[in-house]
Amino acid sequence: MTALIQPRLATGHQLAAAQRKFPLLQVLVLAALVLYVGAADGDFSWNDLWAPILLQGSFLGIAAAGQTLVILLGGLDFSIGAYLVAGNLLVTHLVGLEHWNFALVALLVLAICVLGGGFAGWICHRFGLEPLVVTLGMSSVVVGAVVGSDAKLLNGAGPGWLTDFTAQSSKTFGVPIPPIVTFWIVLAAIVTLILARTVPGRRLYLTGASLKAAELAGVRTGRVWASAYAASAVLAGLAGVMLAGFSTGGDTNVGSSYLFPGLAAVIVGGTLMGGRGDYLRTCLGALIVTALNFVIAVLNVGAAAAQIVFGGLLLATVAVYGRERRLRDRV
Amino acid sequence: MTDSLMATARHVVLRAEGLAKSFGPTTALRRATFELRAGEVHALIGENGSGKSTLVKILAGVHRPDAGQLNLGQARLQARSPSAAIRSGIATVFQEVQCVPAQSVLDNLWLGQDGLLRRAPIAPAERRDKAAQVLEDLLGTSLDLAVLAGSLSLSQRQALAIGRALLRDPQILILDEATSALDVATRDRLFTKLGQLTAAGKAVLFISHRMDEVTEIADRITVLRSGESVATLERADATPTRLVELMTGGDHLVQPDAARRPEPGPIVIGALALRKGEIVGLAGLEGQGQDEFLRALAQHQNVRTAYVARDRRDESIFPPLSVRENFTAATLTRDRKAGLIGGSQAAARFAPYRDRLKIRLGRDKDPITTLSGGNQQKVVIARALAADPQVLLLNDPTRGIDIGAKRDIYALLRELAATGLAIVMLSTEVDEHLELMDRVIIFRDGEPAAELPGTELTRSAIVSEFFATGAPRPEPAPSRAPLNGSSYTFLPVLLTLLLLIANVAAQHSFLNWSSVIVTFAELATPALAAMASTPAILGGGIDISIAPLFTLVSVVIEVMLLGHGVTNPALVIAVAIGFGAALGALNGALVNYGRFQAVVATLCMTFILSGVALGYAPAPVSGTTGWLTSLGTTEAGIPGGLILIAVPLAAWYALHRTPFVRTLRAVGGSETTAYTAGVNVAAVRTLAYALGGAIAGLAAIAIVAQLHQAEADSAFVTPFILMAIAAVALGGTSLAGGRGGLIASVFGACVIFLIQNLLGAVGVSSFWSEFCYGAILIAAVLFAARTANKQKVKNSSGSSFAGPWIAARKASR
Secondary structure (H helix, E strand, C coil), X not given: CHHHHHHHHXXXXXXXXXXXXXXXXXXXXXXXXXXXXXXXXCCCCHHHHHHHHHHHHHHHHHHHHHHHHHHHCCCCCCCHHHHHHHHHHXXXXXXXXXCCCHHHHHHHHHHHHHHHHHHHHHHHHHHCCCHHHHHHHHHHHHHHHHHHCCHHHHCCXXXXXHHHHCCCCCCECCECCCHHHHHHHHHHHHHHHHHHHCHHHHHHHHHHHCHHHHHHCCCCHHHHHHHHHHHHHHHHHHHHHHHHHHCCCCCCCCCHHHHHHHXXXXXXXXXXXXXXXXXXXXXXXXXXXXXXXXXXXHHCCHHHHHHHHHHHHHHHHHHHCCCCCCHHHHC | CHHHHHHHHCCEEEEEEXXXXXXXXXXXXXXXXXXXXXXXXXXXXXXXXXXXXXXHHHHCCCCCCCEEEEEECCEECCCCCHHHHXXXXXXEECCCCCCCCCCEHHXXXXXXXXXXXXXXXXXXXXXXXXXXXXXXXXXXXXXXXXXXXXXXXXXXXXXXXXXXXXXXXXXXXXXXXXXCCCCHHHHHHHHHHHHHHHHCCCEEEEECCCHHHHHHHCCEEEEEECCEEEEEEEHHHCCHHHHHHHHHCCCCCCCCCHHHCCCCCCEEEHHHCEECCCEEEEXXXXXXXXXXHHHHHHCCCCCCEEEECCCHHXXXXXXXXXXXXXXXXXXXXXXXXXXXXXXXXXHHHHHHHHHHCCCCCCCCCCEHHHCCHHHHHHHHHHXXXXXXXXXXXXXCCCCCXXXXXXXXXXXXXXXXXXXXXXXXXXXXXXXXXHHHCCEEEEEECCEEEEEEEHXXXXXXXXXXXXXXXXXXXXXXXXXXXXXXXXXXXXXXXXHHHHHHHHHHHHCHXXXXXXXXXXXXXXXXXXXXXHHHHHHHHHCCCXXXXXXXXXXXXXXXXXXXXXXXXXXXXXXXXXXXXXXXXXXXXXXXXXXXXXCCCHHHHHHHHXXXXXXXXXXXXXXXXXXXXXXXXXXXXXXXXXXXXXXXXHHHHHHHHHHCCCCHHHHHHHHHHXXXXXXXXXXXXXXXXXXXXXXXXXXXXXXXXXXXXXXXXXXXXXXXXXHHHHHHHHHHHHHCCCCCCCCCCHHHHHHHHHHHHHHHHHHHHCCCCHHHHHHHHHHHHHHHHHHHHHHHHHHCCCCCCCCCCCCHHHHHHHHHC
């Protein structure tokens, strides 16, 4: 009887193994979603289908890059939205209204992100605190401090060149790809290279896979935690700066429209807590989430249905990928 | 002769027939057959990795066998869980000391006997008497039953676990290496107790490493080798030589061959007089300080050491990563070329080790978990060797691996020593010391107590050194249990009082009756949301969907009930609580039966619930009715908010009269203890989620009573998500589970509310108040973590709500 079952099991395992190596399922889902949007609109042109999805996907993808790192580590970052808001407001106000030097403001954003993120990661590691709570707290601290210091921050607009950089009609060196999309592709290449081929990247995976084993193998896991959270904050801040060009005016709520969809992008892409996954999967996830938004717009079912579909999709993804070990295997 | 005749005449209580069990690529048990008779102590022995623990876990209902049959008396035994096994009369004490550190000795002893909501019919006085009696039998003295289990010594905690099994009055008692954590006197008292049990016709299955214990108390002995039962001997036939022969398959030639290697070289580590090319063994009973000693050597500054940890699954391997990535973990920088790590380089470095250690694997890109335990351990040793150590430190490296892999590792170690490497190896197997070591250091009472040179190494010499009497270890003074959890609520209560004073100082009208009414109306929703989040967290989970849950319920109240003219308070409240409880139970089922991570599952539910709420109420829906309006102000002269807050507190107090709250805390404190004690962990936790959902239903009533409308906009809902969890943490409930309560969360919510109110009163912008709120949240969890560290709860084996980080961090502390 076991002999009969064996071959079918084997193919199932092979498919699962192939899926672990390459996110085939995600590619298929993305293709189906994009084709559906195109077919529904009867328009497969670059300008009306591909470019808008890529453009919006790029913001989400950049915002979710940090979350990918932190989840690989076995943590969570709920302060993504706050650093995004910080980047967004400081640029729209200080550069847009007060006409500060952009590089100076960028440095300021960088400093806030490195300090805030690094601090959160460090205390989570050092005192064994729950990242969910600490990053929620940091989120309030950062938004409160940035906006509280000057409520006028809420008025402003991004500098003109940034608007060009993030506009769909802009071109990259004459090629009709929006510069922000090019920027995202370059960023994806860099993040992927760092994760897969550098010592810090490997240390991130090791720490995420087993904190104790990494510690015993000589990895300074505290530094890894602090740097990953700092990097997460910086990447979120970067997304905020980019958004300053895309959306007109600062908005303290812009963060929440990227936190949960960003988390969805990471999970749908197939990156799971503790050392499994990579940034390319998140990029796919970001495109899937974006395309799904387009489908929902096409279906004209509204934001409510969108959220339900997101929730269901996430549950399905997590059901397919790893779930928790059975209690009996933990005895 | 007559003795053995009588023994055969006794009836068989348990028969195992050809049991087999595999875990992935590892076959733990091939074919185990034995019978257990009434009135006997039956010992089960075998080397590490021979399948003893797997067999025990099958008998205890933890694992189900892949093949084979188990008969209990005449009936077939199909225990699907530890509680089923316990019900059929099998009580098991596991090797890992199972206790709930944050609960009292009494609660630990009776854990698992009560039902979900109904107490077992044993009077409290009887519980105390029986508990005191069983502990006195084991410990020789009486122990304060109110003391926290976490404050006891290792030996006392193990006595607690044994006591828990004895209180079940089992027909069959299984002790899996349960004596290794006991001090000698307690062990002797246990043996007396076992004698009483067998005299009463009960059966004992006794698993131990220690040959002396086995030959002392066992009537019959079954030997396991590589997952197979090879023989069952009467005590009279069981000489140590015969047993060793059976355990090892006879080819285990002890060869203390002094001339096999060149003389040891110069000294590498002074303290140990460790020389190049020598293999030093560390031996002793469990927990005599040899472990700490070896770890301290690993921190040695002037010598390049490499350390192979004891717990392969938790400390050595990186489960999702490939064999190659596991190999390079300690030597990442060597594969770096112009800043980038090349795969081919790592592969080239790994190849020689693969051959030398005879590592059997498919491709080195496969996950390490596809290898057998022995091959995994070889990869771990290869990782250590790749760092070119001067001294190799091994912590029981052959634990739980098959005999072939053991031989390969022995051969490798000899070869390495011959090339001049100094090796220090802790081993729990006496034979390993005889086989491998140049000299053995024996630990007693936390320090090296004796040293045996290679020429004097015999089994009896080593074992007698284990038991040579040393100074008795001082027992730490146990601390009393906090009274009703008052210690953890102290800070939030104090903060609430101080903030109340500050609020009155800033705004004298704060104490006017009219503003008190408003305050309670505004406080009700956050306080209820915080309370709703608490039960799941107490049980070691989390439900972050509480805020969208009560939003959805409020929408249901407005749109479906009030909107259709349904205003009957009994109906509205019943629908709110019932619908909330159902959604909570759905969350609980996803996490506990669907095995979704709690954060992830409830995050998904957050999306779904907010989506549904938004679908029914794209814009705020208004409406109220007489009784709801008075709940928002006063009802019979009492502020409505106060009534709403009091209802779940009263229900919680009533629940304390059932076993539920205590069991929930036990589950949150140590889920494996609760599980093996027979608690239905999934049901307890799911009920906790449902309870949280029911309280969230009340929160929905509160928000409608306060605002006279339901709103599903995310900008309105999201702050409540953060606030609820923050309030729980501020209240002092441990987010890792096991400690805390509903009242604590109310005070946590009070603190947050009063801070926001105070900042508003003194004219601070809402953004600065947000800043303060975040800073206080971080300060509170930091403070909670510090106090938890000070209490130093030992042996916290509980899991975490959201996955690896807490478990990992707990372990690393």
